[in-house]
Amino acid sequence: MASTKRLTAIPVLVLALYAAACKESTTAPTVDPTAMATGVTGLNSTFSQNAVFQSLAALASSFTLTAPVARPLAGPMLALFPVNVQGKVFQWDTAGGGKYRITDPALAGPANGVRFILYQVNSATGRPSLPLTTTGYVDLIDQSTLQANVLHVILKVGTQTAADYTITQVLTTTTDTLGATGFVADVVAGGAPVSFTLTHALTLADSSLVATYSASGSSAAVAMHTAYSGAGGSAVTLDWVLQKNGSVEVVGSSTPSALNFQFKLNGAAWATVGGTPSAPTFTGASGRTLTAADLVAMGEILQGFYNIATDLGGVFGPAHLVFK
16 A cells, blocks of 8 residues: 555654744744644645544554455455454444554444444544543545546545545556545535545655645645655655745755755745755845744744644545555
8 A cells, every 4th residue: 555654644754843943032023924824724624623534543553353355466355344244333342552443343334334333533542532521523444446446535523524535546567546535524614625636656666655625615725745755755745835824935955964945925936945854944045134023934834734634634544444
């Protein structure tokens, strides 16, 4: 399966830039980039304030089936779920250390898939908090074709739909590609849903990886392209754009020994970042001196992009269960 771990967190070197910028001042930024960055915050809140989506992102790695299904690299698709679990409901069983099990065979899930009950999560352990408190449930439905493995994900809070999307896997002898398209909605706070289209493309020969994210809601739209290569994905190139009454863009590349990033406002150069991940340097365009507020704004922009990328990456959580 195309790796998602590298993609659910912006590289540590970029977070180092955020930390370095924030050390320069505690003064609240007043420049336009920060106002634009609030658009990312608004977009992200649909995920970050959505308890059932956060439960899914945290607990998906604990989803298990009684028998794994082998997947071919090419050719006819096999069922995503063993016959003996189709239509069943998995609940967290606190006995024996805790894990997902079919504790009540009489409960009915989707006919061509499975249902997992979701719970409030202990952030320290990544497991359900005790006593168990249900946040909702997720239905995972097999909609595969001869051309691709397709998992339909429907996230529910009662009768309300908190997310509805498909994850598609296309395997060849040289590539492993995951795609996701659909929406997430904060059914508690309300507001417009966030629609997204995501792709992770892994080249099997060298493990190079390309992630392409786009998402839009009432507050803003983001497009994020990130490519990883080299040992452990240590070489990174990226182009991230936020549109909200104008645009702010971060584009550039990094290695373990060098940074080369540019910030753009409405397409025009505003600032550059050089140096190394442990000692970044900040320079204003055309010789302009960056203020402390400018530096904090740069950190806010990076943090905003990091937050939305992390939550969008959580969309792929259920893929770990069925795509091998």
